[in-house]
Amino acid sequence: xxxxxxxxxxxxxxxxxxxxxxxxxxxxxxxxxxxxxxxxxxxxxxxxxxxxxxxxxxxxxxxxxxxxxxxxxxxxxxxxxxxxxxxxxxxxxxxxxxxxxxxxxxxxxxxxxxxxxxxxxxxxxxxxxxxxxxxxxxxxxxxxxxxxxxxxxxxxxxxxxxxxxxxxxxxxxxxxxxxxxxxxxxxxxxxxxxxxxxxxxxxxxxxxxxxxxxxxxxxxxxxxxxxxxxxxxxxxxxxxxxxxxxxxxxxxxxxxxxxxxxxxxxxxxxxxxxxxxxxxxxxxxxxxxxxxxxxxxxxxxxxxxxxxxxxxxxxxxx
Amino acid sequence: xxxxxxxxxxxxxxxxxxxxxxxxxxxxxxxxxxxxxxxxxxxxxxxxxxxxxxxxxxxxxxxxxxxxxxxxxxxxxxxxxxxxxxxxxxxxxxxxxxxxxxxxxxxxxxxxxxxxxxxxxxxxxxxxxxxxxxxxxxxxxxxxxxxxxxxxxxxxxxxxxxxxxxxxxxxxxxxxxxxxxxxxxxxxxxxxxxxxxxxxxxxxxxxxxxxxxxxxxxxxxxxxxxxxxxxxxxxxxxxxxxxxxxxxxxxxxxxxxxxxxxxxxxxxxxxxxxxxxxxxxxxxxxxxxxxxxxxxxxxxxxxxxxxxxxxxxxxxxx
Numbered sequence: 043x044x045x046x047x048x049x050x051x052x053x054x055x056x057x058x059x060x061x062x063x064x065x066x067x068x069x070x071x072x073x074x075x076x077x078x079x080x081x082x083x084x085x086x087x088x089x090x091x092x093x094x095x096x097x098x099x100x101x102x103x104x105x106x107x108x109x110x111x112x113x114x115x116x117x118x119x120x121x122x123x124x125x126x127x128x129x130x131x132x133x134x135x136x137x138x139x140x141x142x143x144x145x146x147x148x149x150x151x152x153x154x155x156x157x158x159x160x161x162x163x164x165x166x167x168x169x170x171x172x173x174x175x176x177x178x179x180x181x182x183x184x185x186x187x188x189x190x191x192x193x194x195x196x197x198x199x200x201x202x203x204x205x206x207x208x209x210x211x212x213x214x215x216x217x218x219x220x221x222x223x224x225x226x227x228x229x230x231x232x233x234x235x236x237x238x239x240x241x242x243x244x245x246x247x248x249x250x251x252x253x254x255x256x257x258x259x260x261x262x263x264x265x266x267x268x269x270x271x272x273x274x275x276x277x278x279x280x281x282x283x284x285x286x287x288x289x290x291x292x293x294x295x296x297x298x299x300x301x302x303x304x305x306x307x308x309x310x311x312x313x314x315x316x317x318x319x320x321x322x323x324x325x326x327x328x329x330x331x332x333x334x335x336x337x338x339x340x341x342x343x344x345x346x347x348x349x350x351x352x353x354x355x356x357x358x359x360x
Numbered sequence: 361x362x363x364x365x366x367x368x369x370x371x372x373x374x375x376x377x378x379x380x381x382x383x384x385x386x387x388x389x390x391x392x393x394x395x396x397x398x399x400x401x402x403x404x405x406x407x408x409x410x411x412x413x414x415x416x417x418x419x420x421x422x423x424x425x426x427x428x429x430x431x432x433x434x435x436x437x438x439x440x441x442x443x444x445x446x447x448x449x450x451x452x453x454x455x456x457x458x459x460x461x462x463x464x465x466x467x468x469x470x471x472x473x474x475x476x477x478x479x480x481x482x483x484x485x486x487x488x489x490x491x492x493x494x495x496x497x498x499x500x501x502x503x504x505x506x507x508x509x510x511x512x513x514x515x516x517x518x519x520x521x522x523x524x525x526x527x528x529x530x531x532x533x534x535x536x537x538x539x540x541x542x543x544x545x546x547x548x549x550x551x552x553x554x555x556x557x558x559x560x561x562x563x564x565x566x567x568x569x570x571x572x573x574x575x576x577x578x579x580x581x582x583x584x585x586x587x588x589x590x591x592x593x594x595x596x597x598x599x600x601x602x603x604x605x606x607x608x609x610x611x612x613x614x615x616x617x618x619x620x621x622x623x624x625x626x627x628x629x630x631x632x633x634x635x636x637x638x639x640x641x642x643x644x645x646x647x648x649x650x651x652x653x654x655x656x657x658x659x660x661x662x663x664x665x666x667x668x669x670x671x672x673x674x675x676x677x678x
Contacts, residue, residue: 080664099416214532306656309663310670317667318636338624345627346398349635352628 043078051082054180059151062181066156069173073320076173077313083180090179091289094204095189097226101210102236106272106281107189108146113278115152119184124174125157126190126200154183172203172309201229202308205298206288208281210234211250213242227253231265232284234277238269263291322356330355361396369400372498377469380499384474387491391638394491395631401498408497409607412522413507415544419528420554424590424599425507426464431596433470437502442492443475444508444518472501490521490627519547520626523616524606526599528552529568531560545571549583550602552595556587581609640674648673 043051047068053061068075093110095103107123114121147153158170171188178186190200201207209230233254235247247267254265266284270277292298325331334351337343343351361369365386371379386393411428413421425441432439465471476488489506496504508518519525527548551572553565565585572583584602588595610616643649652669655661661669 077664077668080662085662303657303659306659306663307653310653310656310666313663313667314640314670315633315636317671318633322632335625335628338628339621341621341624344398344403345624345631346395348628349631350395352632353635356632 043082047075047079048082051079054177055082055084057182059154059181062154062177065177066174069177070158070170073170073316076176077317080176083176085176085179090175090183090186091285092175092186092188092203092205093285094200094207095187095210096200096207096229097210097234098212101212102272103189103210106208106210106234106236106270106278107187109272109275109278110187110282111147111153112275113282114185115150117282118152120152120154120182122154122178122181122183122186123156124171124178124186124188125155126171126188154178154181172312175203198225198229202305205292205301206231206285208232208234208285210236211246212237213240213246227257231263231288232281233265233267234270234281235267236270236272238271238276239274243269261292261295261297263288325352325356328355361400365393365397366400369397372495373400373402375500377472377499380472380495383495384492387495388476388488391488391634394494395635398494401494403494403497408493408501408504409603410493410504410506410521410523411603412518412525413505413528414518414525414547415528415552415554416530419530420590421507421528424526424528424552424554424588424596425505427590427593427596428505428600429465429471430593431600432503433468435600436470438470438472438500440472440496440499440501440504441474442489442496442504442506443473444489444506472496472499490630493521516543516547520623523610523619524549524603526550526552526603528554529564530555531558531564545575549581549606550599551583551585552599553585553587554590556589556594557592561587579610579613579615581606643670643674646673 050061050065050068054065065079069079095107095110097103104125107125111121111123147155156174158174175186175188188200188204207229209226209232211226211233213235227250233250235243235250237243247269250267254267257265259265268277268280268284270281272278289298292301331352334343334348338345338348368379368383368386372383383397387397413425413428415421422443425443429439429441465473474492476492493504493506506518506522525547527544527550529544529551531553545568551568553561553568555561565587568585572585575583577583586595586598586602588599590596607616610619649670652661652666656663656666
């Protein structure tokens with residue numbers, strides 16, 4: 043571990059907000075960092091609860107997240123928001139809703155907001171996401187809200203890092219069916235029909251309810267559909283109390299711990315690829331590798347053959 | 361290469377439909393197969409043109425694809441459709457639209473339809489996708505239509521394997537903005553406003569047109585927005601002639617070849633991970649690895665530490 047990293051670690055372990063912020067930037071920019079610092083983080087696993095907020099684009103997830111922050115703060119919970127924005131791999135940039143929230147909560151020490159992209163990463167969620175969760179956990183945040191922009195794989199990957207998944211839908215033509223198609227039905231612990239003042243809200247809620255009833259339930263949790271208007275702060279309290287209910291339900295049955303252990307095991311696999319990735323980066327400048335790539339470029343060899351050759355070099359280099 | 365694989369290869373090289381079908385199943389079920397057979401495939405790179413069809417769920421992509429098949433068949437082009445369905449990683453199953461098409465074109469030897477999932481894969485598109493494209497190419501298909509179910513990363517990944525990307529939108533509240541959010545604006549070579557008989561179609565087309573005008577164009581291709589009603593076969597001919605126009609535009613400027621070379625280079629990287637993945641599978645049953653995982657399970661060590669240890673073993677095993 044580097045010297046300045048040691049300082050940041052001792053900072054976060056004793057509750058320094060600045061150290062937390064710097065460490066987040068570190069694990070985001072240097073994918074190997076978490077492997078160096080992980081052992082020194084004094085994690086408080088059971089205190090931090092991770093809520094994933096997902097659903098199709100336009101479902102009002104940002105507004106809902108903002109309402110959840112406000113209401114959780116009223117209950118004196120410290121809140122971290124992680125807005126995952128894999129939407130624009132080309133241009134980057136922060137999420138608009140995120141910047142608005144930033145301003146509103148800028149002076150509140152109990153709120154910590156960060157948005158991250160997932161450009162160039164494997165899979166939907168940035169590999170930095172779970173590292174950042176660990177940092178929030180170490181810092182002692184009560185509730186982490188993970189909000190996805192609601193595009194594809196990220197929507198589904200959220201189940202891999204969340205203790206509780208909120209699926210947010212809006213009454214629009216075929217939204218229920220599309221949610222089912224997108225695999226959202228399987229991952230939701232609580233369903234929210236947002237913008238419930240629009241026509242078709244009750245109908246959508248009934249549809250979702252019906253689809254839930256068809257679902258095989260592993261644990262007898264009775265999944266609820268909540269009508270909400272995040273814009274007008276309608277339903278937020280009910281959502282928070284439902285999250286609490288779900289948390290207690292899982293704790294009483296020892297399901298939360300089991301889920302977390304399972305998550306750790308699958309994390310090992312993800313991390314192996316992450317590590318593999320930067321090990322591979324290291325041999326990219328190798329002259330032999332460059333020549334192989336040149337042969338691909340001039341169509342002398344097919345990509346598959348190139349891979350066979352590079353792999354051989356990779357093994358030799360280890 | 362295995363004996364039966366050799367037979368299939370000689371089959372596909374001489375145009376056997378059965379061999380093509382069996383080889384597709386092979387590369388789907390055995391990720392290492394493409395590394396064995398790739399060198400023996402007599403590919404006809406420049407004859408096969410790959411069209412990616414993407415857009416949000418509910419945009420009518422399946423119907424559009426079906427119309428494109430019908431019209432391409434009228435022009436005597438052989439067509440392969442690859443429906444990528446990453447939507448339900450939990451339940452699997454074929455795409456409904458796919459089954460309907462299957463029936464309609466079942467007796468037509470010039471049409472080949474396959475749907476694939478992407479369960480358990482890295483990234484949005486199945487690692488088998490590019491292998492299957494190679495097989496269609498070898499078989500001598502004129503046009504490959506790749507249709508995504510329109511969920512997230514797959515939507516964007518389609519640019520990595522397509523010669524021409526069609527982005528399909530429908531006039532619904534904020535659809536243009538959502539498309540921009542989802543990164544679709546950047547990847548479209550041709551835009552289609554489907555279900556154009558609905559209100560708001562002209563408005564959406566204007567919005568998209570405006571967003572295109574803001575986009576930095578690398579090659580002076582003037583991206584067109586086409587109003588269509590796939591349901592009633594309105595606009596299909598125009599779409600096909602626009603695809604032709606784009607193809608010729610790129611060929612005349614040597615852009616198609618450049619794009620394909622670039623694609624091959626990035627394919628090398630993808631394939632390395634694919635290969636890495638099944639190499640890792642091989643050490644999973646190692647007793648030492650199992651003990652490390654047990655330590656993660658009992659919270660004795662953190663995932664990051666486990667990965668450091670497994671990686672050391674992996675290096676030793678090579």
